[in-house]
Amino acid sequence: xxxxxxxxxxxxxxxxxxxxxxxxxxxxPRHIRGSRPGWIVYGVLGVFLLASVFPYYWSFLIGSGDSxxxxxxxxxxxxxxxxxxxxxxxxxxxxxxxxLALWNSIWSSAIIAFSVVFFSTLAGWAFAKLRFGGSxxxxxxxxxxxxxxxxxxxxxxxxLFADLGWTGQIGAIIVPALVTAFGVFWMTQYLQxxxxxxxxxxxxxxxxxxxRTFLTVGLxxxxxxxxxxxxxxxxxxxNNFFWPFIVLDRQNPTLPVALSLLQSNYFxxxxxxxxxVILATIPLLLLFVFAxxxxxxxxxxxxxxx
Amino acid sequence: xxxxxxxxxxTENPDAPTRRTRRIGFGHRLSHWDLKFSPYLYISxxxxxxxxxxxxxxxxxxxxxxxxxxxxxxSGTFIGFDQYTWVLSNPKFWIALRNTFSIFLLSSxxxxxxxxxxxxxxxxxxxxxxxxxxGVLIPYVMAPVAVALIFSAMFGDKYGLVNTALQNIGxxxxxxxxxxxxxxIAIATMVxxxxxxxxxxxxxxxxxxxxxxxxxxxxxxxxxxxRQFFSITVxxxxxxxxxxxxxxxxxxxxxxxxxxxxxxxxxxxxxxQWLTITLWLYNIGxxxxxxxxxxALAWILFLIILVIGIVNLxxxxxLVRDEGSRNPLSRRxxxxxxxxxxxxxxxxxRAAVAASTTDKEEAR
Numbered sequence: 100x101x102x103x104x105x106x107x108x109x110x111x112x113x114x115x116x117x118x119x120x121x122x123x124x125x126x127x128p129r130h131i132r133g134s135r136p137g138w139i140v141y142g143v144l145g146v147f148l149l150a151s152v153f154p155y156y157w158s159f160l161i162g163s164g165d166s167x168x169x170x171x172x173x174x175x176x177x178x179x180x181x182x183x184x185x186x187x188x189x190x191x192x193x194x195x196x197x198x199l200a201l202w203n204s205i206w207s208s209a210i211i212a213f214s215v216v217f218f219s220t221l222a223g224w225a226f227a228k229l230r231f232g233g234s235x236x237x238x239x240x241x242x243x244x245x246x247x248x249x250x251x252x253x254x255x256x257x258x259l260f261a262d263l264g265w266t267g268q269i270g271a272i273i274v275p276a277l278v279t280a281f282g283v284f285w286m287t288q289y290l291q292x293x294x295x296x297x298x299x300x301x302x303x304x305x306x307x308x309x310x311r312t313f314l315t316v317g318l319x320x321x322x323x324x325x326x327x328x329x330x331x332x333x334x335x336x337x338n339n340f341f342w343p344f345i346v347l348d349r350q351n352p353t354l355p356v357a358l359s360l361l362q363s364n365y366f367x368x369x370x371x372x373x374x375x376v377i378l379a380t381i382p383l384l385l386l387f388v389f390a391x392x393x394x395x396x397x398x399x400x401x402x403x404x405x
Numbered sequence: 406x407x408x409x410x411x412x413x414x415x416t417e418n419p420d421a422p423t424r425r426t427r428r429i430g431f432g433h434r435l436s437h438w439d440l441k442f443s444p445y446l447y448i449s450x451x452x453x454x455x456x457x458x459x460x461x462x463x464x465x466x467x468x469x470x471x472x473x474x475x476x477x478x479x480s481g482t483f484i485g486f487d488q489y490t491w492v493l494s495n496p497k498f499w500i501a502l503r504n505t506f507s508i509f510l511l512s513s514x515x516x517x518x519x520x521x522x523x524x525x526x527x528x529x530x531x532x533x534x535x536x537x538x539x540g541v542l543i544p545y546v547m548a549p550v551a552v553a554l555i556f557s558a559m560f561g562d563k564y565g566l567v568n569t570a571l572q573n574i575g576x577x578x579x580x581x582x583x584x585x586x587x588x589x590i591a592i593a594t595m596v597x598x599x600x601x602x603x604x605x606x607x608x609x610x611x612x613x614x615x616x617x618x619x620x621x622x623x624x625x626x627x628x629x630x631x632r633q634f635f636s637i638t639v640x641x642x643x644x645x646x647x648x649x650x651x652x653x654x655x656x657x658x659x660x661x662x663x664x665x666x667x668x669x670x671x672x673x674x675x676x677x678q679w680l681t682i683t684l685w686l687y688n689i690g691x692x693x694x695x696x697x698x699x700x701a702l703a704w705i706l707f708l709i710i711l712v713i714g715i716v717n718l719x720x721x722x723x724l725v726r727d728e729g730s731r732n733p734l735s736r737r738x739x740x741x742x743x744x745x746x747x748x749x750x751x752x753x754x755r756a757a758v759a760a761s762t763t764d765k766e767e768a769r
Binding site: 224387 | 454479527539541548551558661669
C-alpha cells in the first residue's frame with residue numbers, strides 16, 4: 100500500500116501549501132489512515148464480539164448445569180459443575196457413537212482437505228501458467244459449476260452409491276468432495292500472480308520436464324494459498340451436514356450427524372444436548388485458535404479476487 | 406531462442422552430428438508432447454471427478470424427474486411431467502417456497518447491512534486489528550447443526566432464554582415454534598449468527614481496496630463521515646456486494662441444516678411453519694422414498710436459484726447505483742465533481758512539493 104497521507108482539512112477550508120506540508124509531516128510516520136477512532140467504534144465492535152461469543156458461553160452454562168437449569172428463570176451466569184458428567188453421558192451413549200463420529204470427522208476432513216489442495220494446485224497451475232487449447236473456456240466452465248446447488252445431484256448420487264454398496268460408508272462423503280471448483284479457481288488466481296513466467300522458463304532451460312517444474316517451482320510458490328485452501332476445505336468438510344445426513348448410517352456418523360441424533364434422543368434434556376454441542380465444537384475452536392489468523396487473511400484475500 | 410549455435414564440427418567425426426541431431430530431435434518431441442499434453446493431464450482429476458459426481462448426477466436428476474422411480478427394481482418408468490405437476494400443485498410447495506424466501510430475506514438483508522456497518526468500523530485505524538478480525542469470525546467455525554441446536558434451545562417456547570428475557574422486561578412471550586413468522590425470525594437469527602462475520606471480512610477486504618484519495622477529495626469538499634460512507638464506500642463496494650449477495654442467495658435458498666434441527670422431529674413444524682424447499686426435498690426423497698418427486702423438486706429449486714440469481718444481479722446494480730446518487734447530481738456531474746476534487750488535491754500536493762523544493766533551494 101502506498102503511503103497516502105490524509106491531509107486533515109476543515110470543511111471548505113483551503114490550506115496554504117505550508118500548512119498542508121506541516122499536517123502531512125505530523126501525520127505520515129505513524130498513521131496511514133488518519134487518527135485513531137473514538138471509543139464508539141470499540142464499543143460497537145465489542146458488542147458484536149460479545150454477541151458472537153455469547154451463544155457459546157450460554158450453551159456451556161446450560162451444558163454444565165443439570166436438566167432443570169434451562170427452566171430456572173433466575174438463571175445463574177456462573178457455570179455449574181455438571182459439564183463433565185453431562186459430557187460423559189454424551190460420549191457413553193451407544194446411540195450417538197461420539198468417539199467414532201469424532202474419528203470419522205477427523206480423517207475424512209483431513210483426506211478431503213489434502214486431496215482438494217493437491218488436485219486444485221495441479222489444475223490451478225495448468226490454468227494459470229501453462230498454455231493449452233481451450234483453457235479459457237474450461238476455466239469458465241469450472242467457475243460456472245460453483246453456482247450449481249448441491250441438491251441437484253443428491254438423488255442420483257445416492258442411487259449410485261447405493262448400487263456400489265457405499266451407503267453408510269465414510270467413502271461416500273469423501274469421494275464427491277475430493278475436488279472443488281472453488282479450489283481450482285482459488286489456486287489459479289493465486290498462482291497467476293505468485294509465479295513469474297521467467298522462473299518457469301528458467302526451469303525449462305535447465306532441462307526440467309513439465310511435472311518437475313510443477314514440483315520445484317509451482318508447489319513451493321503455492322504454499323501460502325494451499326494452506327488457506329486446506330484450512331477452508333477442512334472447516335467446510337467438518338461442518339457439512341446435508342449429504343452425510345442422507346448417505347451415512349446412524350451407526351457410522353460424522354460429528355454433525357451425531358449431534359443431530361443427540362437431539363432426537365435427549366430432546367427434553369438440553370443440558371446434555373448442549374454439553375454435546377460444546378464437546379463437538381471444541382476441536383474446531385482449537386483449530387481456530389491456532390490458525391484463525393490464516394483463515395481471516397484467507398477470506399480477505401479471496402474476496403479481493405473473487 | 407535466437408542465439409546462433411555453432412554447428413558441431415562435422416569434419417572430426419562424421420557419425421557424431423547425425424546421432425546428436427537424432428537424440429535432440431527425440432528429446433524435443435518428448436518435451437513437445439510434455440508441453441502439449443501435461444496441462445490436460447493436470448486438470449483431468451478435476452474434470453473426471455466432476456463428470457462422475459457432478460455432471461452425471463445433474464443430468465440423471467433430470468431423467469429421474471420424468472420418472473416414477475421404483476426403489477425395489479431400482480429403475481423408473483417414464484411418466485412425463487407428472488412429477489412436476491404434482492410438486493407445483495401441492496400446497497406444501499408454495500408454503501415451502503414462501504418460508505424459504507421469508508427466511509432468506511430475513512437473514513440476508515440484516516446480515517449484509519450489519520456486515521457493511523461492522524466492516525466500516527473495522528476499516529478504520531483501530532488497534533489490535535487481527536484480534537477484532539478473528540473475533541468476528543468465531544461463529545463461522547461452528548457447525549450449522551451446533552448453531553441450530555443452541556439457538557433452538559434459546560428460542561424455546563416455554564423455557565427459552567429469549568422468552569424468559571422478554572417476560573422479565575414485561576413483554577409477552579413469543580410462540581417461536583408455532584407462529585410461522587416467529588419461527589422464520591429464529592431460523593434467520595441462526596443464519597445471521599454464523600455468516601455475518603464472514604461477509605464482514607469479505608466486505609472489509611473490498612473496502613481496503615478503495616483508493617484513499619477519494620476520501621481525501623470528499624473531505625476537501627466538506628463531506629461528513631456518513632456522506633462519505635454512502636457516496637464513496639457503498640458504490641465502490643458494488644462488485645463485491647453483487648458477489649456476496651449472489652453467494653448468500655445460493656446458500657440461502659438451499660437452507661436445510663437450521664430448519665431441520667429447529668425441533669426434534671425435523672419435519673418443518675406441525676403446520677409446515679418452517680418447512681423449506683430443501684427440507685421438503687429431503688422428506689420426499691428419504692422420508693417418503695419417492696425419488697422421482699424429489700428429483701423434480703431439485704430441478705425446480707435449481708431454476709428458482711437461477712432466476713433469482715439473475716434478478717439479484719440487476720436489482721443490486723440498480724440499488725447500489727441509487728445509493729450513490731441520492732444527491733441531486735447526476736452520475737456525470739458527480740464524476741466531474743469527483744474529478745475536480747481530485748485535481749484540487751493534486752494541485753495542492755503539487756504546490757506543497759513545489760514549496761518544499763523552494764524551501765530546499767532557499768536553504769541552499
